[in-house]
Amino acid sequence: MAKKTSIHYICQACxxxxxxxxxxxxNCGAWNQMEEERIGGKAIVHPEDQEPIHKGYKSHKPxxxxxxxAEAESRVKTPWQEFNRVLGGGVVAGSLVLLGGDPGIGKSTLLLQVSMALSQNQGTVLYVSGEESMQQIKMRADRLGFKDPDFYVYAETDMAEIRSAIAEIKPQFLVVDSIQTMTHEESNGIAGSVSQVRETTAELMALAKQNGIATFIVGHVTKDGNIAGPRMLEHMVDTVLYFEGEKHDSYRILRAVKNRFGSTNEMGVFDMQTDGLKEVANPSQLFLEERLAGANGSAVVASMEGTRPxxxxxxxxxxxxAFGNARRTASGLDYSRVTLIMAVLEKRAGLMLQxxxxxxxxxxxxxxDEPAVDLAIAVAIASSYWEKETxxxxxxxxxxxxxxEIRRVTRLQERVNEAYKLGFKRIFVPKGSSQGLEKPDGIQVVGVTTLREVLNTVFPR
Structure with a gap:
């Protein structure tokens, strides 16, 4: 019996x-975001009753x-160690990965290079694009310098046609660029609406899980930097990646904020060049190579990004x-953390920062954004205040x-080893965490208990 159709208004933001x-x-306070959508009518049928393309991924009974x-999930490693690390060790069969980022940051280039790498002795790849023609994709592949890349490209937005292509080609890997351009035949919303994004993602998830197809989908972002569309999109997928960087800078950072198959907050660093993205094997050296010697207001922090120091x-x-109220500005650091540390410096170290x-x-x-950066922030502020270099x-x-007080931090051994590898001679750490550390020859591990003790050691009077 057909369901009765009703008209609802859905906020496209939340x-x-x-x-x-x-x-x-x-709910979210956004203006002019309510769009009319028809709910009901013919029920949307997902391909649960179809035979799986790849055997072993579907069970009909509880x-x-x-x-x-339960076996360890099979992973396919790409030639990029940075990409493998962010995913938790490689591409997992049957996983659904969402990649977001600002326009023009390089999301399509990244996934195109990943597709070309996976197509070489790793399995069949289907690259579906709703934003570019097949000729455009071929021209980009030629610019990236790949010789005779062998994978399937398909310029289509209709999920029914995409489903037929998947059944015909039987790929091991699927790329959809982007999810906001896809349309489902049983949903009445326009492309990119909440209902369309929800239904197309649900069908892609069903195809990925039932057939063991590792699927990558590109998601547009809002002006605030969040994935556009309903927040449910990020809950449905297995992994959420953000591709970040400045448009006028060649370096890009791939960050995992959700990962059901590995550690979250992992980070990979890439360099955007004329022939595509290149991985940066030693990002610590990259971040420190332009540091000025003898400049005050600078401090180096040994931070952890996931499992990497x-x-x-x-x-x-x-x-x-020049005015009554002092101004506070933070870029790349948590503003609340900065103001808190400045208050502690005033109260406990006697710095007049008002x-x-x-x-x-x-x-x-x-x-x-981890707590271990507190000490470096405080030292940098004191260095600029006293105009003394570190x-x-x-x-x-x-x-x-x-x-x-200086409190404990996690994974201190990895931080010390990374500092030693880059030639640092001294590292200040919480005294409570320094017990039992393996201290490499050539680096002094200084255990401290209070902020005033650190400042007196770094800036002797």
């Missing part, structure tokens, strides 16, 4: 459902968990304020408490 049109969404044979520079510039404008940033486009061979890792 997915809020209303029975009548509203100028302002009561099973007791003790009778389920990263050494990068934190810079601070203090200047007397009449100082403060400008802080992390270099290289890296976003630092030693170029010093680095810092530690969380600062409100009473001025």
């Amino acid at each position: 997915g809020y459902d209303s029975p009548r049109w509203l100028g302002r969404c009561p 099973q007791r968990i003790k009778s389920v044979t 990263i050494l990068t520079e934190v810079q601070a510039l203090l200047a007397p304020t 009449n100082q404008d403060a400008y802080l940033k992390s270099t290289g486009g890296v976003r630092l 030693q170029a061979t010093d680095c810092f890792a530690g969380e600062i408490g409100l009473t001025g």
Whole structure:
């Protein structure tokens, strides 16, 4: 029996459902985002009843968990170690990966290079594009310098046609660029609407899980940098990747914010060149190569990005304020964390910062948000305030408490090893975390308990 069709108004920003049109969404506050959609009618049928393309990925009956044979997920490694690390060790069969990023940042270039790499002795690849023609994709592949790339390209937006192509080609890998251009035949919304994104993603997920097809989908982002469309999109997929970087800088950062098959907050660094993206094997050296010797307001932090230690520079510039209220600006650092550390410096270390404008940033486009960056931020601020330089061979890792104590941080051994590898002679760490560390010859591990102790050691009077 056919379902009765009803008209609903869906917020295109957050997915809020209303029975009548509203100028302002009561859920997210966005203006003029309510679009009319018809709900009901013929039920949408996903291909659950079809035979799987690749055997072994579908079970028709519930099973007791003790009778389920669980094996480690099979992974396909690409030639890029940076890409493999972000995914947790490689591409997992049957996974659904969402890649987001600003327009023109290189999302299509990244997935095109991944497709060409996977097509070489790894399996059949189907690259579906709703934004470019097949001729455009071929021209881009030629510019990237690949000789006779052997994978399938398909310029289509209709999910029914894409489903037929998947059944015919039987690929092991599928790329959809982008999910906002795809349309489902049983959904009445326009391409990119909440209902279309929801239904097309649900069908791609069903195809991926039932047939073991590793699927990559590209998602547009809003002006705030979040994936466009309903938040449910990020909940449905297995992995969410963000491709970040400045348009006027050649370096790009691939960051995992959700990963069901590996560690979150992993980071891979790439260099955008004329012949495509190249991986950067040692990002710490890259972030520190332009550091000026003898400059004040600078400190190096030994940070962790997922399982990888990263050494990068934190810079601070203090200047007397010209107005009543001092200005605080932070780029690549959490603003609340910066203001908190400045308050601790005033109260526990005696720095008069109330009449100082403060400008802080992390270099290289890296976003630092873990607690271990606190100590480097405080040292950089004190260096600029006193106009005294820090030693170029010093680095810092530690969380600062409100009473001025230096608190423990995780994975300290990896931080020390990375500092030693890059030639640092001294690293300041929490005293409670320094017990039992393997200290390489040539680097001094200084255990400290208070912020004042650190400042007195780094800036002797």
